[in-house]
Amino acid sequence: MYGVFFEDINYAADGGLYAELVRNRSFEFLPVDNQSFTGMTAWTPTTEDGGAGTATPVDDGHRLHDRNRTHLRLTLGNPDAGRFGVTNSGFNRGIAVEAGRRYDFSVWARTDAAAGTRLTVALRDTDGRNLAVATRVAVRGDTWTKYTATLTAHRTSDAGRLSVLAAGTGTVRLDMVSLFPRDTFRARPNGMRRDLAEKVAALKPGFVRFPGGCLVNTGSMYGYDAASNWPRARSYQWKDTVGPVETRATNANFWGYNQSYGLGYYEYFQFAEDIGAMPLPVVPALVTGCGQNRATVDEALLRRHIQDTLDLIEFATGPVTSTWGGLRASMGHPEPFRLTHVAVGNEENLPDEFFANFQRFRAAIEAAHPEIVVVSNSGPASSGGTFDRLWQLNRDAGVELVDEHYYNSPAWFLQNNTRYDSYDRAGPKVFLGEYASRDAKLFNSLAEAAFMTGLERNADVVEMASYAPLLANVDHVQWRPDLIWFDNDESWGTTSYQVQKLFMTNVGDRTVPTLATGPTLGPQDITxxxxxxxxxxxxxxxxxxxxxxxxxxxxxxxxxxxxxxxxxxxxxxxxxxxxxxxxxxxxxxxxxxxxxxxxxxxxxxxxxxxxxxxxxxxxxxxxxxxxxxxxxxxxxxxxxxxxxxxxxxxxxxxxxxxxxxxxxxxxxxxxxxxxxxxxxxxxxxxxxxxxxxxDDRVTRPFAHVVTTDEATGDVIVKVVNAQEKAAVTRIDLGDLAVEPTARMTVISGDPGEQNTRSAEPVQPVTTSLDGVTSSFTHTFEPYSVTFIRIGTR
Missing domain, CATH: 2.60.120.560 (Exo-inulinase; domain 1)
Structure with missing residues (x-):
């Protein structure tokens, strides 16, 4: 039921989950990404021992690849001992390295110097002190060649800098300057940052929705620049993100920065498989949302995107003898990925235009792949004209699964525990793809928890749900709240992360019908x-x-x-x-x-x-x-x-x-x-x-749901007490024969408390609960979420 939604927002990919340590590694940053960007963003010309030269990002016939156009030209005029090159500052506050760990360096390079060019690769802190023993790479020949080296850190720093310096004279060209920790998640090359990936994996998500979000559907009617055949400032298109990383395009990110596509569709599929989750890709419907209102009128472009979606399914599930299945195999995964769902579109504000396109996608996918569930959506909010119209269209067309999104106040979540009680059990079913209470305090997490008891009670309607967004770089925030925060060497889970993890790792298999009484707050006059x-x-x-x-x-x-x-x-x-x-x-x-x-x-x-x-x-x-x-x-x-x-x-x-x-x-x-x-x-x-x-909704600060775990026989009693008073409660399990000692996990605290980089005070506490019978009394703490796992006989 529960999964995660990953979007490259808040610098969640480059400088985040994607473990690359070099920012702007291919010198592709441009003002179209962000007005402050240039090809030298994050790079500084550097000289040593009297070295001399110039460093110029260029897009010319010497480029590495037609989709990786800009590279760095170093024109050298060094004396015998001198070196000239560039230094990269990394993401956030610098490149984080840890003593004793290895880091894999690579660069694509070429030189017109007849005797070749010696590159010196060094990791240093901001004071110029070495963090690792410098290594030398000999570049020979004027054709692009990949060179590699390994650096082992002998000092720890979160403010490292990577320098690539060239000796001699002539011209040397550099591209795809890369530094990866050897210790990625599951030790995968071109892989994920381990601490962030482990925090996601610890949630035990049932699915991963990717790559967006607003990232997907905005700008989707734009194709290549006809003059240069260059894909710039357009929507996320999966074919840009697969194959060798040096052949992948970069693109302007909807959230105001550049995305390298080093974390691409292959890596998303691999990551989902690594954590035991179902992949759920989202493709653009060619109708924008997220505050924009445009729809394509280009029939050829629409047909191409539909074909791209069919090719995506082939990439994920096709045999190695097929075109796209063969590409997947060449990237290291001959077996198919477990793809069962594809979502079309995200938060479109033009319901009729969106649904017309959605039906085209749906018909093509179902004709070629009847096993694939095609997911629609209901727009950007929990109610309103767009929401009502899209639900009508989805219902009339017999759509199987509809993606709802909403970011509302904690009061709304406490007032909407019964939201799905009245939904049609016959369908369409609900995929709650994005939701969160607007703030990051414990009280927000309690309101979300109370709402989640309603999701579980209606699990026959709400098939899937995912909090959003997943990740936020503390130095680059476009949206909040977020589930996991990080800087260049640390990460921490919010109070909502702890609550989501408690629910996601204690779901159970079936919901037990229950009745409850508790305090409510009725509607108020608007004064x-x-x-x-x-x-x-x-x-x-x-x-x-x-x-x-x-x-x-x-x-x-x-x-x-x-x-x-x-x-x-x-x-x-x-x-x-x-x-x-x-x-x-x-x-x-x-x-x-x-x-x-x-x-x-x-x-x-x-x-x-x-x-x-x-x-x-x-x-x-x-x-x-x-x-x-x-x-x-x-x-x-x-x-x-x-x-x-x-x-x-x-x-x-x-x-x-x-x-x-x-x-x-x-x-x-x-x-x-x-x-x-x-x-x-x-x-x-x-x-x-x-x-x-x-506005007549009733606020329910006390909420609950009970599920059973078929593997263990446990009954899981889940109670949220989002009020300042303790709740003395009688729990009556009828004739159920139970073990006298249960396992109880509680998350509680000051409702205004937050987890931050400096402290994570809100954590689950697990203890034994004695005296459990088929009818017993328990006092639930103020402002708390409590899970009681009761063994049965």
Missing amino acids: GSIGLSTWATSATYSDVRVTAPDGTVLFRDDFSAGAGQWTPLAHRGTWSVSGGGYTQSDTAALDTLVKAGNITTGDYDLSLKAKKNAGAEGFLIGFGVKDAGTYYWWNLGGWNNTLGAVEKATNGAKETLISRANQVTTGTTYDITVKVRGNRVTLLLDGEVWGEFT
Whole structure:
């Protein structure tokens, strides 16, 4: 049921799970990856003993391969004893090496010097002290040749530097400068960083979903540059990532950096096999998501991507006599990989366009490979117009498995334990491919744990689930929360990692029907201040008023007396009063929330006028505002002026309550009304009902599920107590004959606690629990997850 989702976000691959220690090893970094990048990113020209020369990244006819175009040209002018070359700073703070361990160096090189060129390869710290004995490599001939050496560290450092220096004169060309720890996971060449791979393996995941995510579907309508036949800044395409690493393309990563594709599809399949997991690749559907809304109209490109997906299945499962099965065999794996599922697309915001393409992929795959399950999705959120439309399309088409994604507040997870109770048992089934509570504290993990008891109770509907994202480099974070954090030589699991591991290693085989009583918190009226905000937009608000249903004015501001009633919460943007309106004029400012008033009744109407002056989006109308992190707002023209939505924020974590396609026209004045009746809200735009919702969910801080382990006969009682009070609980197992001593594992602590690089205070504690009978009382700690494994007779 439980697995992991790997996406190259937060520098999770290069500099992370992929064990390569040299950054920008093939000099392919370009401004298209990141505006600050050049071919010399992470490299510094270096001289020794009076050496002289120039170091220039070039793309010319001397290139190593047509898909590995840029290399480094060293033009040498050394005196007899001098050396000139380059030094690489590695990822993060440097190259981490450990005394006594071996590191495999390799480089592709060529020289026009008749007598050849001597390369000196050295590992040093930032003070220039050797970390390993320098080694020499003799380069001969003006054709590309791979040269290798082994460096054994005699000192430990997390700030190493790798220098490659050339003696003599003439020209020497370098490419694919590489340094790998010999001690990779399972000792595989071109392999995984051991500590990170071991943490993933310790979860015992049933599947690995890869390589994304937003990484997959954005930019997917773009192909090769016709002028150069060069694949740049396009979506992830698996054929770019297989074969010898020196022939693989690099590409601009959606998350703002370069990806080397050293960790490619072969390595993903091999890693899944190594940890006993099912591989679940995701291919682009040629409709973008993740805040973008574009669909391909290129029929030839669509057909090519469909064929690429069929070729992918052949690469994974085909015989060695087939084209792509033969490539797999040549890479070292003649036996097929265990591929049973392929996902098409990820979080598309254009449901009808996506589903039309999905059906094309599905038909082709099922015709050629009826054994493969083709996975669809339901868009980027847990609810809303896109979610509803895609579920309708998937249901009507009889899709087998639908991928849901959501990142919501811990309150949402505590309120949605019963989410899947009402799903149709006949299908489609659910693959919860990405979910997390928005923050990294123990309380978030407890909310996720409470939700997971609902996943297990509905395991006949929710076939698979994976927390996301998996990895984050502490020095390069594009998204949080994340399950495992790391720097260049350390890694640590978050509180959610510990909770996920407890669930994933104690799943059981069958769910036992149970009944429980416990505390609940009912829905609350929506009260608080009103708010105005913008996001990358200049807008003007006027005629703001709040009235009771009988017409009594509860708040009013026409700004004739200035903006003295308004308090900035975000302290961003430039707000001023002019022409009878309140204007935020900074089109670069995000989240510029200001609030006013204090509405204490649950029944009221908020009305105002809003005009967009310039910028990328529209308006944000707040209500029920408590503070900068707790509020509701109606976002009109959000997501680059493509969607409207109501989002609920709780302690900084947001969730979407309702959404639909929406655009705001610059210069047009809109009449906006929010009608609040307790916890029911009706939204009117220019007098027409735009949407409505009811926020009436019940919070359940005490949650449980019971499963059985058929191999051991154990009954596994899983209880989450996400509240500040201990829960004195009677557990009645009916007529079940049980062993008197059980094994109990507890994760508990301060709800605001986090695991960090400096300390990991939240850890599971396993003890024996005596006095177990078929009916016994146990006190569950405040803010805790408790698993009790009870032996049966």
